[in-house]
Amino acid sequence: PQLLISFFFMTDLDVSICKKYIKMITNIVVMSLIICISLAFWILSMTASTYYGNLQPISPWRWLFSVVVPVLIASNGFEKRSLDHSGALGGLIVGFILTIANFSFFTSLLMFFLSSSKLTKWKGEIKKRLDSEYKEGGQRNWIQVFCNGAVPTELALLYMIENGPGEIPIDFSKQHTASWLCLSLLGALACCAGDTWASEIGPVLSKSPPRLITTWEKVPVGTNGGVTIVGLVSSLLGGTFVGIAYFLTQLVFVNDLDISAPQWPIIAFGGLAGLLGSIVDSYLGATMQYTGLDENTGMVVNSPTDEAKHIAGKPILDNNAVNLFSSVLIALLLPTAAWGFWPRL
DSSP: OHHHHHHHTOOHHHHHHHHHHHHHHHHHHHHHHHHHHHHHHHHHHHHHHHHHSSSOOOOHHHHHHHHHHHHHHHHHHHHTTSBOHHHHHHHHHHHHHHHHHOHHHHHHHHHHHHHHHHHHHTTHHHHHHHBTTOOGGGOBOHHHHHHHHHHHHHHHHHHHHHHOSSOOOOOTTTOHHHHHHHHHHHHHHHHHHHHHHHHHHHHHHOSSOOEETTTOOBOOTTOTTEEOHHHHHHHHHHHHHHHHHHHHHHHHHOSOGGGSOOOTHHHHHHHHHHHHHHHHHHHHHHHHSOEEEETTTOOEESSOOTTEEEEEOOTTOOHHHHHHHHHHHHHHHHHHHHHHHSOOO
């Protein structure tokens, strides 16, 4: 009874302190679980490499780097409000798996995350007037992290099953499956980067109104499926940026590049994945995402209402689902096309 009475008479300050303690304890528990799971992952890798004999085990230094660095990046993203609590936890999982699999995966993910976070916050006041669903600070939750990171995470796991952890040159004549997985993962990240760069830069810098990709009619800024020249160029640059990060990491960490196929096409592949990913995303947005114009506020909305005048699309998918489908399509199709054009020794 005394405990209930004291709880009833708690002040706002006491409640705030209590919430901070609960949050701190939750973070400690989550961090402990992450360390335990990652340790189990390392032990499993050592056991598998000993049993099969042909898999490279995860070194203690790679494991330590893969735990500490994603924690620091996710914590920084949470403090700067680029990620909310669930997004930070989801980012930890994605970051750990990609980092432990291949450092080129890690740098590509890092460049995508950093550039997207900066661009989302860039010109926030202008975007707030254009987008009815704009979030202050551009915080990403676990759903957005999943839709952007689920495909790369699955591909990184398949890569480790196929090749083990470590960096390899992309060379279809020597390691066809592993090279396909590497390009597939790069394509998925470059696709997401290209779409984000187009969405964040195009509406702000474009001097002409966007055109709907299916009919080429002029539509309001913020319409799903609306494209501009500035947006398409931005998507190309976004994918290229991720490709450059992957390429430079290859130069640093891969030892036998002199006897492997040239790696420079990685940059071109990243740019192509960013551009095509943005186009696929725009097409899906124009056909499977609802866009309407709220006649009271004059802003574009993504959900049907009585006040909204229909512009394009049907309410089948939301923006997160469109991003996921786009990355899946690019991850499946582009590496197959790249195999036919990739230079051989």
